Ligand code: PSV
């Protein structure tokens with residue numbers, strides 16, 4: 001084994017991908033939600049499924065919660081349950097978008113009563129973090145307007161700023177606030193946190209524990225996401241990723257499925273930016289509408305690993321030499337050589353060295369978990385996006 005291969009393996013061994021609780025539940029489009037036998041009915045059962053993903057990949061030790069989709073009476077008990085399964089509870093995602101009161105927004109709403117209600121929810125999430133031991137609070141706001149003149153867009157920024165300040169000041173020691181942007185939807189004219197620049201400006205004002213989250217599905221077509229990643233890393237403000245794939249808009253398909261080359265370019269900037277390892281959170285934010293959920297999540301973790309492996313294989317010295325010499329094609333060739341490397345044997349070897357099956361998807365299918373859960377999880381209501 002060359003030094004390079006050993007270094008690549010060590011970096012891959014240390015990489016962890018956080019899976020989202022909601023990806024284990026049913027989801028769909030506004031046209032139809034296709035229910036699947038065996039889908040979890042409770043947050044506890046979602047953790048049972050997440051444990052399978054970690055068991056076969058060895059790379060998914062934490063699970064993000066969405067509040068109130070994952071509301072339980074005792075969050076410390078949920079954390080203990082996760083621990084018994086070799087997991088930890090991860091990022092707490094707030095939800096200020098599924099209440100009638102939020103028709104005109106949440107923390108940016110023109111009515112102070114609604115703003116108070118939204119901020120109180122965020123503060124409740126801060127309390128939950130203390131019970132779960134979560135490091136990160138992830139905020140995404142559906143706030144915005146649909147029509148020119150509907151509200152004062154500058155004043156909405158002031159309201160947002162006040163809300164973020166109150167929540168930031170309540171964060172416990174070592175906790176972080178991750179602010180997620182999205183350029184449209186559900187609002188279509190203005191969105192109150194539409195882009196990394198707006199998120200970054202708020203984070204900068206708040207303090208160092210406020211960081212930007214890049215959801216790969218939240219950009220206009222053609223946006224150079226790796227440039228955003230490079231910039232945020234350079235400024236020390238990249239909190240993490242919500243990984244998924246898009247063909248059109250916020251499709252939430254498996255990461256690395258629509259555009260594996262883009263994922264590689266993003267991971268190259270992560271490696272280049274010295275962020276592997278780092279505090280950057282590598283999270284999935286996906287919904288599996290027509291496919292089996294657990295194998296899709298396993299595949300997604302593998303896709304992140306493959307893109308990372310290729311990024312780590314870039315011959316940085318050769319690249320720098322070509323870049324400094326102005327060798328346009330030579331530099332491009334160095335990058336493409338790494339991208340075109342088949343890293344699957346390397347990852348299979350790595351898994352075997354860690355006592356895992358080299359083929360996590362096949363191992364999961366052989367386990368009989370899908371059949372067992374379909375037989376056992378009968379009665380009750382299956383979890384779904386929004387429940
Ligand atoms: C919004 O589109 C988003 O990406 C946010 O992260 C939400 O919390 C998540 O989707 C819900 O699926």
Ligand code: MN
Nearest residue numbers: 180215242285
């Ligand atoms: Mn997201």
Ligand code: MN
Nearest residue numbers: 215217218250
């Ligand atoms: Mn999204």
